[in-house]
Amino acid sequence: MAQNLQYFLIPFLQPEMMLLIWVGVFAGIWVGAIPGLSVTMAASLLISFTFSWDINSALALICGVFVGGVYGGAITAILINIPGAPAAIATAMDGYPLAQMGEAGKAIGLCTTVSVFASFVGIVVLAVAAPVIANFSLKFAPRDFFLLAVMGLLLIGSIGGGDPIKGITAGAVGVLLSMVGMDPSTGELRYTFGNLYLMAGISFVTAMIGLFGVSEALTQFRSSGMKSPKQNLDRIIPSWATFLKYLPLSLRSALLGVFIGALPGTGGDVAALLAYDQAKRSTKHPSRPFGKGALEGIIAPETANKGAIGGAFIPMLTLGIPGDAVTAIIIGALFIHGLKPGPMLMIETPHLFWMIVSCLSIASVALMVLGLISVKPFAKIIEIPKEIVMPVVIILSVIGTYAIQNSVVDIFYMIGFGIIGYFLRLYGYATGPMVLGLILGPMLDANYRRTMQGAENQILPFLQGFVTSPISLFLTLSIVFLLFSQTATYRRWRGLE
C-alpha cells in the first residue's frame, strides 16, 4: 500500500511531469475543440515527439492531452453546434440551444464541473476495481457488442428531432452509407462502383463535420439580420445546490461511461450517446425539455465520455487490450519504450499503473482550472457577428476534414454532407441520426455477422444465444425495456407525460 502511494506521488514530486500534464491538458482542450482534430491524432503525433523522452514524461503529456481533448469536444458543440469529436454529438443537442439563449457560459461551466467529477469517478474505478472490470469486459461476445449497437440505435428516438420516422430514415441512410467500402471480414467491395476513394469507406468524422458544421452555417444564412445572442457570463460556476441536484445523474452516467469505456473497441462516443438516451428516458422533470437546452442533456453525455477515459485504461493496463484508439496508441508507446503491455504489466511494473492514475488525477485538476479560465473567452466567441464567424467555421471545417487523411476528396465529401444536411434540416430530418448510423453501422454489421457465423448461419442457435448467455440476456431485456419505455403507457405510469 505504502509502495503504491509512493508510485502515485511520483508525478507530484517532479515539476517537469506536472508541467507536461498541464501543457497537455491545455493543448488537448484546443485540439479537442476543433472538429476533425482528434485526441487520437494528437496522441499519435506526441508519440513521435517522445521517442527519446523518459516514458514517465511521455505518459504525463499523453494523459494530459487525453483528458483535455475529450473535454474540448464539447466546447464547439455548445458554442456553434459543431461537435469537436463524435463523443460530443449528444452534448450539442442541448448545449447549442442553451448558447442560443445566451447561456453558453453556464453550459460550459457546468460541463467543466461535471466533467472533472466524472473524470475522478473513472480514475477511482480504475484504481480500485480495474482487474475485476477487465475480466468481466472480456466476457462480452460479438453478440453483446451487437446488442450494444442496437441500444445505441434506439437513441434515434431521442435525437430524431421529434419525428421518429424521419429520424429512422436518416439513421438508416447513415447505416447504408457506413457499408460503403471494403467489407473488413471478407474483403468484398460494397457500393464502391470501381471508385478508388470509396474503397476506404466514408469517414464518419468527415460526415459529422459536414452534417453539423457546414449545414449549420448554411442554415444560419437563411435568417436575415444575423444577430448573435448576447451571452450572460455572470454565473459560470454552478452552485453547490445545482451540483448536488445533478449528482445522481452525473454518477450514474459516469459509471456507465467507465463500463462502456472498458469494453474493447467502444469508447466515449458510444458511452455519451447511451448516457444521453438513458438521461432522457429517466428524467421526470428536466430543467428544460430535452433538445431545447436541458442541463441534463449536457451532464449525461459529458460525464459518460469523461468516465470512459478511466474505463479505457482498465483493459489496457490489466490485460494489454486497448479500450479505445488513444489507449491503443499508448500501448504502442509502451512497446517503443521497451515495456510489454499485457497481464504481467501490473505485476512487473506496478509503478506505471499508479503513475497513470496519478497523471489522470492531476490532469483532472488542471482541467478544472484551465476549463473554467477558458469559459469566458470561449463564450465570447459566440458574440462575434455571424457574418464573420460562419466563414471562419467553414474554413475550420475544411482544415479539420483535410487533417483526417490529407485528402482533398474528403473536403468534397464534407461539403456534400453539408449540403445534404442543410436539405434534411429544412424538411425536419435531424442530422444526428445519420451520424449515429454511420458510427454504429460497422459495429452492427460486423458483430451480427460474427454471431451468425458462430451459430453456423442457423436462426435458432443465433436466437438462443440471446437468452442463454447472462450478459446477452441482460442486454436483450434492457432493449425490450428501452422499447417499452417509449410507449405512452409506460410514460404515463412513470409520470413522464
Next chain:
Amino acid sequence: MEESKEILAEGNAAEGAASLKDLSTFVPEAHRKPGELGIAAITFLIGALGYYFALDMTSGEYSSPSVFPKLASTVIMLCSAVNFFRAVKREKPEATAPSLARFLFPGDVVVVLCFLVVYCIALPKLHFVVSSFAFLALGMIYLQRGKHIVRALLVSAASLAVLVAVFRYLFLVILP
C-alpha cells in the same frame, strides 16, 4: 423569482429568434413544404438503389455481406413511403408559399454555396492561403452587404494568420 427570470430570458430569446426568421421562405408547420414530397421520393430512390446494388453482393447466407445493406435499404424505403403519404395528407402549400427554388435557396445561401464550390475547386490549384483568404474576404464582404470592406480584409488576414500559425506550426497539421 429565479425561475421567472429564466422563463423571461427564454421568452426574450424566443422573441429574438422569431424576429430573425426570414418570412419570405417561411412555411407554417401544418402546411406541406415545397419539395417535401420530392425529398421523400428521393430517399425512397436511395433505398431502392441501395437494395438494387446490394443484389450484386454475395448473398445466400444469414451472415452474407449483403444482409445489412439490404436491411438498411428496406428500412429506408418503408420509412420514405410513410413520410411520402404523411406529406400527401398535409395541407397543400398556400398560393403565397415560396417557390421550391426560393424555399431551398434564399439569396445568401445561393451566394455562399457558389463561393464554397468555387473555393473547393480553387483549393488544389491556388492552395490553402490564397483560396481561403479570398473565400473569407469575399464571404465577409458579401454578408456585411459591402460595408466595412477594410475590416473584412483585416479580419480575414488576421484569422487566416492565426489558423496557419496554430495548425501548421503548433499542431503540425498539413494544410490543403
